[in-house]
Amino acid sequence: MIRIHCTKKLDTKLPLDSSARLKRKLPIPHAANDEPESPLSGWHANLLTIQRRNCVFFVHDSTRFPLLATCLTKPDFAELDWWFQDALMNTLLKSGANQAQMDAAESALAELVCDLECDRSVQATMNRMGQDLEHQIWYNRLSISDLAPYRTGAWLAERPCTVKGVKGAIWPQREMLALLDTINR
Numbered sequence: 001m002i003r004i005h006c007t008k009k010l011d012t013k014l015p016l017d018s019s020a021r022l023k024r025k026l027p028i029p030h031a032a033n034d035e036p037e038s039p040l041s042g043w044h045a046n047l048l049t050i051q052r053r054n055c056v057f058f059v060h061d062s063t064r065f066p067l068l069a070t071c072l073t074k075p076d077f078a079e080l081d082w083w084f085q086d087a088l089m090n091t092l093l094k095s096g097a098n099q100a101q102m103d104a105a106e107s108a109l110a111e112l113v114c115d116l117e118c119d120r121s122v123q124a125t126m127n128r129m130g131q132d133l134e135h136q137i138w139y140n141r142l143s144i145s146d147l148a149p150y151r152t153g154a155w156l157a158e159r160p161c162t163v164k165g166v167k168g169a170i171w172p173q174r175e176m177l178a179l180l181d182t183i184n185r
Helices: 074-078 080-094 099-108 120-139 149-157 172-182
Strands: 002-006 043-050 053-060 066-072 112-115
Touching: 043 120, 053 080, 053 120, 066 074, 066 080, 066 120, 066 149, 074 080, 080 099, 080 112, 080 149, 099 172, 120 149, 149 172
Parallel strands: 002 043, 002 112
Antiparallel strands: 043 053, 053 066
16 A cells, blocks of 8 residues: 555545545556555645646655646546556656666555645645745746646656755655665565
């Protein structure tokens, strides 16, 4: 499973069952690993409303790697597994992941499990990246429906982030690709 720490704003939109899994209508998207925790587990997610459109912004806890899913409708929230996997794989492609790293990411995909736990350091990174995203949209006079979410996620991953307890900064793109290199070794 891949654990997603949701904000209250996002949690109210998600159709969750008693085990905190999504009540989906479609089959589980790609992988259905029933491992306790996937090596890719540990994400924070927030619901952003940009130009009256629902967008879900994900940030990986340890690498600070961002993902963006834009223009979601109410039925899309039940299929958040699909949106997450699509954003992850395509953002990795835009970030320059090689075939071994893509295969490692694919093998680590699993069903999403949501909770309301939070880490203030990750939330601060997520808020800063969300503000950078909104500034880019405003400054370049973009429509959210015309924005390339995978390229935007890769663009946000190219910047340094500070992490509580880590001296200096980390680079989300490098950290995520390094994490993928350790999977399946």
